[in-house]
Amino acid sequence: MEGTRRRSTKSIHDHKLVDHDESSAVIGPKASDALPLPLYITNALFFTVFFSVVYFLLTRWREKIRNSTPLHLLTLSEIAAIFAFITSFIYMLGFFGIDFVQSLILRPSPDVWAAHDDEEDEEDLLKEDACIVPCGQALDCPAPPPQKLTVDPIVVVPSPPLKPKAVDEVPFPTTLTEEDEEIISSVVAGKIPSYSLESKLGDCMRAAAIRREALQRITSKSLSGLPLEGFDYESILGQCCEMPVGYVQIPVGIAGPLLLDGKEYSVPMATTEGCLVASTNRGCKAIHLCGGATSVLLRDAMTRAPVVRFGTAKRAAQLKLYLEDPANFEAVSTAFNKSSRFGRLQNIKCALAGKNLYMRFSCSTGDAMGMNMVSKGVQNVLDFVQNDFPDMDVLGISGNYCSDKKPAAVNWIEGRGKSVVCEAIIKGDVVRKVLKTNVNTLVELNMLKNLTGSAMAGALGGFNAHASNIVSAIYIATGQDPAQNVESSHCITMMEPLNGGEDLHVSVTMPSIEVLHNIDPILVVYAL
CATH class of the missing domain: 3.90.770.10 (3-hydroxy-3-methylglutaryl-coenzyme A Reductase; Chain A, domain 2)
Incomplete structure (x- = not known):
């Protein structure tokens, strides 16, 4: 199965801004940077050599053709000229030819579904889609905080090949206030619960940063590979995730x-x-x-199966017969449906295990997946049948006969x-x-x-x-x-x-x- 996207050559050859304080070495220089000369002198030298030797060789070969001299008989000057030609040609290719050739090769096709794609296109696609480094390595490259860019000093170099990046222990934030240090020490000592930081500080981002630093100190492990900045922690407060220390990036x-x-x-x-x-x-x-x-x-029906217990298996069987009796379905469905405008009970399938009864309720849920909807309806039915079966002991709103988040034959056969x-x-x-x-x-x-x-x-x-x-x-x-x-x-x-x-x-x-x-x-x- 084939992907149609093409990597932009621009992303491969984007220039990097290298801070002199971080590294003074130039990685992967081009041919124009190979000589310790100014760029314009290096370029002029190799271009002059290239065209000079081309003119010399063409002149010599024309004379050999006129004199019927074999071309493969070379003089010392001709050998030197050929060597100079190859050297200057390699320089020119490294100077501007690679980017130009790659831009032609990687240009996307105008027709996404061209039925006559040949074998070479398929191979190119697989090469482009191959992972250069593990995708999880993106966690080692968190987005840097906004910085004010200056024009000088700047060194423009081509991007080096991607390599696995070692995790450096860089705690966040880089500068902690005295108050933050006190809170971190209290969390590490167990005096302040980690889950209470958001309510105490009133700042979810700061709470996540402090919790993260406390965790690093407790475990003596660095979390620098896990991004922290660039996420709205207010949006998940009390909803999606408790005690956050970062987030994961997935392409x-x-x-x-x-x-x-x-x-x-x-x-x-x-x-x-x-x-x-x-x-x-x-x-x-x-x-x-x-x-x-x-x-x-x-089929379209979400299920939930509570488990209840009776004093005897006979009483459990009586409830089973009651729920599966078509004459009682209307009363049961009325109780089930009263908590939702969209949830509608479809059927009930019961399974008996000794004194324990598992009741699998199936209901339509409209456009929602309906887990909460069916759970509320089930609770309504349990309250309803409790009047006729007061000795019923509800053990759980879900008894795994549903069956949710587990491989089960009941889902494979009955559907869910x-x-x-x-x-x-x-x-x-x-x-x-x-x-x-x-x-x-x-x-x-x-x-x-x-x-x-x-x-x-x-x-x-x-x-x-x-x-x-x-x-x-x-x-x-x-x-x-x-x-x-x-x-x-x-x-x-x-x-x-x-x-x-x-x-x-x-x-x-x-x-x-x-x-x-x-x-x-x-x-x-x-x-x-």
Whole structure:
């Protein structure tokens, strides 16, 4: 699967401003900087040598041709001239030729989905998408604080090749006030709880910096590789994350356009796995060239399963029969639905384990994923049935029969969240040109790997190549819960030859995608 982005040569050859206090060495000099002479003298010298030896050699070779003298018979002066020619040519190539050649090679194609891309373009793409350094190394390069730039002194040099960067112990802030030092000492000594810094200081950024410094002193480990500045810590106070000491940067790529149900989508993917976006993009290209994919929403219901206990198994069975009786569904659903305008109870499935009863409530949730919605509805039902079953002891609002954030057969069979199936027909020539294989090979590999191999491993919902990669990347990029990748990645991929083996029919079925409305079919087609 192929990515279409091209790296800008400008980003590769951007100039750096090197502070003389930081380093006086010039890394990776160009040919024009190789001699201890002013730049204009060096340039003039090599340009003069180049054109002089070219004129000399052309004159000598013309005389040899007129006199019928073999060209390979060289005099000492001609050998010296050839050596000077090669030397000056290398200098000129290093001076301005490399940037020019790379700008031609890396120029993006005007047609994103050109069906006739040749083999060289594919190889260039893979080289461009290859990771130079681990993506996580971005954590070692936090954005510097704003500084006032001065014109002098400045040394302009080309960017050196990226290399892994050692973590230097640089505490933040660089200058601590006496008050900050006292607070840090109190946190280290346990006199001030770390979680109370925001409320005591009234400044979330300062609280994060103090907590970070205290953690470094307690653990004797540097956190300089974890960015601190450039994030609004006020926005997460009391909502998303407690006791922050920094944040993690994850690059976001775009795969697409994906043609699904007659519409084109460009979907973000947050990942540090090299070539994941590129390979996904290649699948989008293959689907797009063949007219797109179609999707069908089979079920849409979020579940929650509380666990209750009775004094006897008979009483637990009586509640089971009561809840599963169609005659009581209206009364139960009325109690369930009263806390939401969108949540509507669909069905109840109960499982008995001795005196313990697990009740799996399924409800529609509108455009929301609906975890809180269904939990409130379940609490309403528990309060309602408590009147008829006062001896019921509620042990937990969730008894893991839901089942949330865990691989479970009940999700694979009954579904949870969105249950979706998607299919596409890939033409044989697209399989050969874009996917670089053939129909029969793909069908055989899918059977032996995704089906037979997964069965041999005892996989639960894992009858696919790497659906979890795509699901996780899209979840992180779109603000979904990454932990629900566990059941959302349940997927079975089917491949069959069509038209006598000329074309390929591909389908994926994902029964438990836990996600906001309208994202689920995109997730399924990306699993293709």
